Amino acid sequence: MTHPRSSIADPVIRVRGLRKVYGDVEAVRGIDLDVARGEVFALLGPNGAGKTTTLEILEGYRVRTGGDVSVLGVDPARRDPGFLARIGICLQATGIERYLTVREVLELYAGYYPRPRPVSELLDTVELQDAAGTLVRRLSGGQRRRLDLALALAGDPELLYLDEPTTGFDPEARRGAWDLVRSFRGAGRTVILTTHQMDEAEALADRIGVMVDGRIVALGTAGEIVGGRATGTHIRWRTSRASVDGPMAASEPSTLAGSLVQHEPDGGRSLRTDDPSRALHELTGWAMTQGVVLDDLRVGRATLEDAYLELVAAHGRDVSSDAP
Ligand SMILES: Nc1ncnc2c1ncn2[C@@H]1O[C@H](COP(=O)(O)OP(=O)(O)OP(=O)(O)O)[C@@H](O)[C@H]1O
Ligand SMILES: [Mg+2]
CATH class of the missing domain: 3.40.50.300 (P-loop containing nucleotide triphosphate hydrolases)
Known part of the structure; x- marks a missing residue:
């Protein structure tokens, strides 16, 4: 950790x-x-x-x-x-006045602050100039969110x-x-x-x-x-059988360069290793001899997402136990 x-x-x-x-x-x-x-x-x-x-x-x-x-x-x-x-706040869920126009809402909010930013500047900042006269309830989801952002900036926080x-x-x-x-x-x-x-x-x-x-x-x-978490090189791949008959899974390696092959929920495989050359050599060697096509082979450093998913898995409550 x-x-x-x-x-x-x-x-x-x-x-x-x-x-x-x-x-x-x-x-x-x-x-x-x-x-x-x-x-x-x-x-x-x-x-x-x-x-x-x-x-x-x-x-x-x-x-x-x-x-x-x-x-x-x-x-x-x-x-x-x-x-x-x-302070300026963009809440996860807002309930701004749906029957006012974008400009009217911004003017209303700006009025709450001692040193507000000019409404025209706020409209420019979030690129809502063209929607200034539109009723809030007629905005698209993304436009609504941009308005939320403009409102957070209204008081020049x-x-x-x-x-x-x-x-x-x-x-x-x-x-x-x-x-x-x-x-x-x-x-x-x-x-x-x-x-x-x-x-x-x-x-x-x-x-x-x-x-x-x-x-x-x-x-x-x-x-x-x-x-701090996900070190080494990540190798990811998917397989499809090319020309050879017979069950592919039977010969599938469970380890490469001494590291365990993980089965991903989407059916892909992944491996973390400190010896990527040898792991790739073993993987491609296996694919060549078995006539297996390595689809979508990816090699890279661990990402924030990798580390995040590991942290959540390591520290998460068993959410299935919360099910009603
Ligand atoms: N007003 C509330 N009354 C009762 N429980 C609440 C209330 N708000 C949040 N919770 C509970 O508190 C926990 C944390 O909720 P919170 O909204 O802070 O999570 P979050 O990390 O923001 O989630 P998300 O990514 O879905 O937005 C959840 O179990 C949620 O059900
Ligand atoms: Mg939340």
């Missing part, structure tokens, strides 16, 4: 022993976390891990059960107006909370949102976000926390998280 390196001098967000219980569900089970000024911090984790709960406690939107939290030097639970004016900000975005809009986050951070401000997209975390985050079942099980840069 990558040991949580949670302590930072003068952090914007400081969390110690945070707990949240809903009835008999313990959603957050004692987490420690510091986020530095100017940092983009990403929380990753499976559905129900406690990411939204954590974020919303740090926003002052939910009340914690236990632990200490300080954000921008204050306890967010007090919902101090001075604090709320300094120092600290931005983004809960799955690019869900539903087309690839171009996603890149646009990434640029937006980067330029926001470039101005010395801080972002904490959640995402299920590993490439998004790698593209944006200075540091990542992987949350599983209410606990942070790994904390560090993407490189540290990958290096």
Whole structure:
């Protein structure tokens, strides 16, 4: 496990022993976390891990059960107006006024803040200029999400909370949102976000926390998280029989270069090895002699996704036991 390196001098967000219980569900089970000024911090984790709960406690939107939290030097639970004016929030699920136009909603929200950003600038930032006069309820899912992002920026915040900000975005809009986050951070401000997209975390985050079942099980840069778990070279392939008759599976190697061949849920095979030359030699040798075609053969370093899946498997509760 990558040991949580949670302590930072003068952090914007400081969390110690945070707990949240809903009835008999313990959603957050004692987490420690510091986020530095100017940092983009990403929380990753499976559905129900406690990411939204954590974020919303740090926003002052939910009340914690236990632990200490300080954000921008204050306890967010007090919902101090001075604090709320300094933060911007893109919730996972929003209920913005459906019968107003995009421009009207932005004007409404901007009016809540002491130093709002101009509405025309917000429209440009998320490329909704052409939809300014459209009713919110007529926007597409991706356009709605872009509006959510614009609303989070309306008060020109120092600290931005983004809960799955690019869900539903087309690839171009996603890149646009990434640029937006980067330029926001470039101005010395801080972002904490959640995402299920590993490439998004790698593209944006200075540091990542992987949350599983209410606990942070790994904390560090993407490189540290990958290096701490999934090392070596990953070889992946699929097979189809070429010209030779007879059952292919019978001769299929269970190990290559001394490492165990894993059976993937999608029917593919994978292997992690520190001796890729020998493993590939054995694999291709077997395929040649057996007349097996290696479809989609891939060789590469372990990815953040590999490390993430390992962490979730290693720390996850047996979710099948939760089934009704
Ligand atoms: N308002 C609530 N009342 C009761 N239980 C809740 C409430 N909100 C969340 N939970 C429970 O707390 C746990 C954590 O939920 P949370 O929404 O924080 O997860 P998440 O990591 O954001 O998941 P996702 O990736 O699906 O958004 C889940 O078991 C969820 O069912
Ligand atoms: Mg969530």
